[in-house]
Amino acid sequence: QGPGLVGPLLVGLTFAKSLAFAKGIPFVPVNHLEGHLAANILEHPDLDKHHLTLIVSGGHTMLVDVETFGSYRVLGQTRDDAAGEAFDKVAKLMGLGYPGGAALNKLAQQGDPKYFRFPRAMRRQGYQFSYSGLKTAVAIYLDKLTPHEFEEHKADIAASFEEAVVDVLIEKTVKAATEYDIRHITISGGVAANTRLRERMNAQMSKIKRQLFFPSKELCTDNAAMIAAAGYLRYQESGPAELIANAIPNLKLN
Numbered sequence: 001q002g003p004g005l006v007g008p009l010l011v012g013l014t015f016a017k018s019l020a021f022a023k024g025i026p027f028v029p030v031n032h033l034e035g036h037l038a039a040n041i042l043e044h045p046d047l048d049k050h051h052l053t054l055i056v057s058g059g060h061t062m063l064v065d066v067e068t069f070g071s072y073r074v075l076g077q078t079r080d081d082a083a084g085e086a087f088d089k090v091a092k093l094m095g096l097g098y099p100g101g102a103a104l105n106k107l108a109q110q111g112d113p114k115y116f117r118f119p120r121a122m123r124r125q126g127y128q129f130s131y132s133g134l135k136t137a138v139a140i141y142l143d144k145l146t147p148h149e150f151e152e153h154k155a156d157i158a159a160s161f162e163e164a165v166v167d168v169l170i171e172k173t174v175k176a177a178t179e180y181d182i183r184h185i186t187i188s189g190g191v192a193a194n195t196r197l198r199e200r201m202n203a204q205m206s207k208i209k210r211q212l213f214f215p216s217k218e219l220c221t222d223n224a225a226m227i228a229a230a231g232y233l234r235y236q237e238s239g240p241a242e243l244i245a246n247a248i249p250n251l252k253l254n
Contacts, residue, residue, distance in 0.1 A: 001029035002251030003059070009247035017243045026240035028231045033060065033253045034069070035222075036188040038229035039215040041069065044186075047213055052182040054173050056197075057189030058084035058101075061129045061169075063176050064253060070237045072253050075176055076127025083165050084191045086131035090138050090161055094154060104158050105194050111159030113196075116141065118164040127172050134164055166197050170204050177210050186213045193220040 002009055013029070020027035036055050040047055049068040055061070061084075062077035081089070084101055091100025096107065118137050121130040138161050142150065150157075169191075177185055185205055191197060192214055205212040219226055 001031065001245060002248035003032055004249060006247055006249045009249065013245065013247050017245075021243060026235060027243055027245075028235045029241050029245045030227050030230045030234060031251055031253060032222075032227075033062075033251075034230040034234065035226040037064075037066065037069070037186075038233055039188050039219040039223075039226040040186040040213050041233065042225065042229040043215055043219065044213045047186065048184040050182065051184035051186055051213075052173070052177055052180065053186040053188060054169060055189045056083045056169060056187065056191040058082060058088060060189065061131070061191075062253075063127045063172060065176075065180060065182070069233050074253060075180075076129065076172070078129040078131065079122075080130050080132040081135060083129070083131055083169065084189065086135045086165060087162075087191065087194075089135050090158075093135075093139055093142055094158065096158075101190060101194070104162065105196065107155050108159040108162040108196065111153075111155030111157070113159040113163035115153065115156035116160040118161055120164055120168050123168065123171065127176060129168065129172070131165065134161070162194070162196050165191075166194070166200055169197060170201055173201065174204050174208060177205070178208060183210055184213065185210050188215055188220065190221045193217045 001013060017027060033055060036057065037053055040053070051066050053064045053066055055064065059082055060077065061082045063075040065073040065075055067073070087101035087104055091104040094104070096103040118134055121133050122128050138157070141157070173185065187197070187201060198214060202212055
């Protein structure tokens with residue numbers, strides 16, 4: 001049902017309505033963001049119903065206090081670019097191909113994350129995020145390099161950019177887990193597959209004695225299993241919906 005681009009949403013929603021009507025089976029609209037939440041619920045049966053989640057993808061970066069599936073409090077989210085969007089845009093600036101985030105992560109593993117300190121935005125603005133300024137800072141830095149300098153240090157640049165993204169994600173997640181005294185923490189969305197984020201978030205959560213859950217990498221990016229899981233959980237919560245449901249491109253998590 002949403003959020004997303006209205007064209008693809010309408011295609012999927014119309015097909016689902018038609019199939020439900022023709023087969024006489026329940027129709028359950030799904031919030032795409034709940035799909036990311038459900039990926040961890042699907043794979044980790046020991047996950048507390050009340051947990052903190054960081055959804056970090058190409059379209060969203062948000063911290064959510066999950067009281068139980070279907071009951072949420074959004075603590076903060078990006079004011080501009082999502083973290084995954086920043087990964088893809090910087091990968092494009094660096095000519096790394098598609099999928100950009102995965103390519104940049106692979107390159108960064110060969111580099112020095114302390115090579116250059118890119119800006120960390122909104123560190124004192126509660127649980128809000130911003131990545132457009134970081135992307136611009138990388139673009140300006142790249143413009144100053146000769147082709148030889150770029151080739152010599154591109155792994156270091158990738159690692160330094162990645163570190164700037166990950167620093168803020170970890171800092172705000174740790175702060176929220178501590179402030180709200182939440183014991184179970186989940187990370188989901190495409191950026192949850194990032195090896196640096198997994199490694200450093202695990203280390204930080206161990207320090208503050210929190211239990212951290214990631215989906216398998218196959219369930220980090222958009223996939224049918226997480227949507228099916230969200231549909232099942234939503235059906236258990238409120239039953240089937242009427243066939244009059246519309247696509248909602250800016251559907252919120254509530």
